[in-house]
Amino acid sequence: MKYLKLTLFSLLGAIAFMVSCSSDAENTDETDDTDGTDDTSDAASTPLSAFDEFNPDAVTVSFDGDNITIESNGIPNHTSPYWEETNPLYIEPVVATRQTPGRIGGDRSYSLTVSSAPEIAASSTATGLGAIGIAVTGVPIFNDLEGDSRPIEEEIAQTFDYAGAHNGPSGYHYHIESSDIPENTTLSYDDEKLVGIMADGFLLYGRREADASYPTDLDESGGHFGVTPHSDGEVIYHYHIVNEFYFGSIIALFAGNLQGTPNTIM
Template identity: 30%
Template sequence: MKRSSKFTAILIFLIVFSAGLTSAHQGGHFHKGDGTIFSQWHLKNGTLISGNYHTGNSRFIELEQEEGKLLKIELESLKDPDKQTATARIEHFKTFNDPVHIYPDYTIPHHRTNYRFLWISIALFILTLLIAKESLVILKRFRNGLTKWVFATCSFSILLVLGFACKKSTESVVETIPSTIPKTSTTFIDSAFAPFKATVTTSSDNTYYYVSSNGVPTHGMMVGITSWQQQVPIPQSYTGTNSWSIPLQPVYAETPLPTTTNLMKGAVAIAVNGIPIFNALNNRGVDSYLIGELDTWGGHCGRADDYHYHAAPLHLSSTSGELPIAFALDGFPVFGSKEPDGSIMKELDVCHGHVISNGVYHYHGTTNYPYVVGSMKGKVTLDPTTTAPENQIIPQAFASPLRPATTPLSGAVITAFASTGTNAYKLTYQIGSKFGYVEYNWDASNKYTYKLTDVSGAVSTTTYQRK
């Protein structure tokens, strides 16, 4: 055979062989939207994973997902009976003693094509030798620069294609879902509270991130309430030992506590503007929002004239962007109506959240029930002096009453609420065609004065001293 035709034959062989190898990686074992049905696996953290059992040992199982993506899951993070299924599969494959399906503890094969990889390596080695040999001969024969370059370029391209094909294979993605939750970084929590630092003070120790505020938001309040108990917002001392506490190390609850039958007393979350978020159900078990108890911002005042939300303060997203709008008292963040990366919100579970790819749970605020928390995903400590449904999480910050509890004012609709000076507010309500007012203020010594004007025009003024 002439030197030139031998050279052409080798080139053709190389191209055909490399094309075969490249496609073998994609078409052989991997599923590519071909209608393959994957098994489903339930994790203890509530996530549902799709993937077919690929391999496993006493600590992990590896699932093959779409496009041949491998997902490594700790056996301990699987829920029964899926854990039992996985254990049974591991035992089953052990009996075959098949090196593809079993590997010793602590070593994870990077990809499943171990034997193929060996053949590819041998073939590559032979081809490289051939190319090197031919190159030397050709370079000697042809001093002509063009031929030399054509040959060198072809050889290099083929090696590049082969290298890429094998690299793709050896890098078969192995993603691990942790069974334990990493400690929340205070930098992350801080980033969420940062836009509201003018009215909110924060600090942290090893266990908690603390939030101090006076409980009065900078946005409008009270307007829109059609079922009013005559309370108005006044400052609270959510500070020092009475600050809000966000646990830095969330732990998944064995059985998440449903807010339909629990936590109707204290707050369930703290918004990033320092305002507590209570159960969507009021202490009578009724959806506060649906019966007109809430203002346009999803809040109202409690018996201590303490302003708080019962609905999700989604309006905070206009300041927060894609950062969390709140943190639940189990330590998990509450995002607005979008995912942290700005994409459309993914499906929510009964707790009103989900686990994202980093394995950490988060809640979402929505415009319908349960608005913020459906069930407490994380483990919480309950106040032993309270009983369900009016139980509450501790630690919890408390509002302190200034005046005796007021009563519902039938037919009143709050139409205006405005600041009338330093530490002074005026609330306007309407019953039928008549208006009533609550004008109140406080001085530097914490003496509060309430002037009430009812719809008949009768006025009463009372002062209270804040201790």
């Protein structure tokens, strides 16, 4: 049913587009583009196939009109030293040299509702403390700040597991790109994989493009217009993990402003 809804919207959009094109043909003096500028729209539908990447054990995606709601229990599907030692997914620390208090588990539910066609806002919005996106694993994405609003530094970096996460008062969450170690079999590391969806509705991908190259036209938030592994050749605005070391050997998942209008992650 949810796919049928979007199919109907796409059909209506196609009809509207044909009507618009017919109108444009009758008014060529007004619509003729002779300056050679790029008329890429700042709004495009979020590719439906991207949601196939989300962990079905943690994440539920539903569609209602022009809105998409992503609900998650916040529990990852990968190993970590932050699990209880009796959990099958518990492993000894392989990256973290120290750990923050607490374990994975409990009621850590999150919900985010975004537009199915997010748009670039008139002005960008700084991110704050807490969840700013939801990863494909169902775990919330945090920015590059810690609880007292200070940037990530060595003492904090020592607490991240190989997934780039640690535990906090609000539960387990990601701050940085995962590590390139054998234990990492699902998370993005220097590749084109989908990382998650941000609070403004735009998707976040790894450091590389689908052709394995590094994008060279990213804005200050790591975003640009281009095709993605899920856009079926359509040019859409999306974010990338910026291919720069944030601190030492650490690469932050997202350290800029949101370019769209942010929605509350509850």
